[in-house]
Amino acid sequence: MIKMHNTPRGNRLHIAIFGRRNAGKSSLINSLTNQDIAVVSNIAGTTTDPVYKSMEILPIGPVVIIDTAGIDDVGLLGELRVEKSKEVLKKADLVLLVIDAAEGITIYEQDLIKECQQRDLPVVTVINKIDQNSVTDNDLADYKNTLGTPVVAVSALTGQGVADLKISIIQNAPKSWDDQTIIGDLLQPGDTVVLVVPIDLAAPKGRLILPQVQTIRDILDHDAIAVVAKERELKQTIDNLVCKPKMVVTDSQAFLKADADTPPDVLLTSFSILFARYKGDLETLVDGAKAIESLKPGDKVLIAEACTHHRVEDDIGTVKIPRWMRQFVGGELQFDWVSGTKFPHNLAEYKLVVHCGGCMINRREMLARIMQVRQAGVPIVNYGVAIAHLHGILRRALSPFPHLAAMLD
Ligand SMILES: Nc1nc2c(ncn2[C@@H]2O[C@H](COP(=O)(O)OP(=O)(O)OP(=O)(O)O)[C@@H](O)[C@H]2O)c(=O)[nH]1
Ligand code: SF4
Ligand SMILES: [Mg+2]
Structure with a gap:
């Protein structure tokens, strides 16, 4: 779901996309945002000037994505374009360096990474077009060793690997991105x-x-x-x-x-x-709350807590939420519980994941967990949002956020 909204530019994570001409930079933007917003063509040098787009990428939140011209552009005009592209580095919080899997590493990529390192700017290398040229785990390890950056393999065309890329963006975003206000x-x-x-x-x-x-x-x-x-x-x-x-x-x-x-x-x-909002993704959780309505008796639900806190009688995660959910659904549900940092491998079997408030983990960890669940195609809600919905008061609980309350209409 992509939405423009009014978060001031200063709070938005600025993601700059770099790479040689035709590497698939503009295609990657379209794939990350599920929209046709950047012009794509097989003519090298399609993007000539930096293009800034404000948007929301779930579950990362509000971002500015900056498309740039190829860093290998040639000729007088080409060199000017490269210079303009590199100006973008001053405004970026994170760089995605796109490499065509068929082309591999050249001096252009190595120089760009050096420049980013000098600026203390995190880089995630994106090996693109893996639908055409498959890459092995060994290849990825080689890229990682040579470039010294995290590496993710994707196909901007089919969307393969793009969810992993989102997780990597979350994990590599600069520290300042975690500084959000609560209220x-x-x-x-x-x-x-x-x-x-x-x-x-x-x-x-x-x-x-x-x-x-x-x-x-x-x-x-x-x-x-x-x-x-x-x-x-x-x-x-x-x-x-x-x-x-x-x-x-x-x-x-x-x-x-x-x-x-x-x-x-x-x-x-x-x-x-x-x-839930402080962690960055109340919208996905409200979406997850709506999934409670389609639960049927017998469905599997995973209740996930981020730490192993001391359980009390009438505990919220093991007793109260299961009871309220059974009442809401009007029958038995199959609950599993997990606590600590790891999710089970069989996430896709669940119809819903209900997560704790995550007070002991930071925004980045919580977003990575939300992303992992979404990647398995499973909706996710948290305790607060779920309880409010189970009691028919979610709309009231969202009263400070009218655009989210409207999602319940
Ligand atoms: N098979 C395949 N083709 C891709 C993929 N990504 C991009 N392409 C194709 O590669 C060509 C270049 O894509 P663009 O997204 O325009 O590349 P760019 O890096 O923005 O190129 P410039 O703006 O010219 O620097 C287009 O023909 C795309 O359709 C992919 O994952 N798989
Ligand atoms: S809400 Fe906080 S204390 Fe409770 S399980 Fe989650 S992280 Fe632990
Ligand atoms: Mg382009």
Whole structure:
């Protein structure tokens, strides 16, 4: 799904595509975005000037893709084009270096990589046209050794390997790309946010959990005001405020109570939903929530947790979510559970993956996991989005994100 939207350019990952003429740079852009947006032809030198396109690549998020002219262009005009292309390096966060599998490595690729290294710019080498020229694991290892970059084999024509390329883009994007706000971009200075934090058996003794602390910090960093209450005191808290809060953020487990006690004109969401977005791909997860509706009794569902936290009685992942899902589907489902960093190999057998909020992993890891599940053709949803949907309140939980709420229409 590709969508233009209003994220300012500064936040977008700028991906520059380099390579010799006819390597398939423009074709790769079309394949990455599932759209015919770059002009492709078999005439070498089709792309002459850098072309910037803002777009959304799921699950990477908002990006700017920069198509460039071949780095092997010749003649006076050609050299000027190469110079212009190389100017793009100043604006790029990540370079995809496309090589035609039939052509191999030349001095052009080696020089470009050297230049990128000097700029501390990550490069992923893309061996293209593998539908015409197959490459073995040994070939890939040779490329990797010679160039000193990660290498992915694709066919821009058939789409083979493009999902792996997306994972590699996520894994090699620069560190600064992980710096996203949790809630601050939804607030104005002086806004009040009420955070609903249940203190139940699952709550650790004597402290708040990390997502709650991070959210408070993000609110303060944006000169807004955080008020914290248990779900029982929420109504009183709101009543006591002279001005209505801008937003209520609740623990998913207290969503129903928070929904009942939050006035309809106040935005309401959950920590899980804020963190699903913080990890970069709330849209895919909302799409995954819709897949719950097509589940049938007997279907296999994988519940995945990113760490092996201490399980409590009435645990969310092993007890509550399975119970709510059975009730929703109206019959038995076959649940499997996995925790830690690895997914099982048989992902394709599942009709849905329900993932935890991923508070202990970073955005990059979470996106790579989402991508891996999507690559197996399986929808993925997280706890917060799933619970909200199972209780019929997802639309309300998405109230700060109207374009995502509209996906439920
Ligand atoms: N078989 C095959 N052909 C491809 C593939 N990718 C691109 N091509 C073909 O290669 C030719 C060049 O593709 P482009 O995408 O225009 O290449 P480019 O690198 O943008 O070329 P310039 O803009 O001229 O530098 C076209 O005829 C494409 O159809 C692929 O994966 N497999
Ligand atoms: S990473 Fe997942 S399983 Fe671990 S504590 Fe966070 S939400 Fe729970
Ligand atoms: Mg081109």
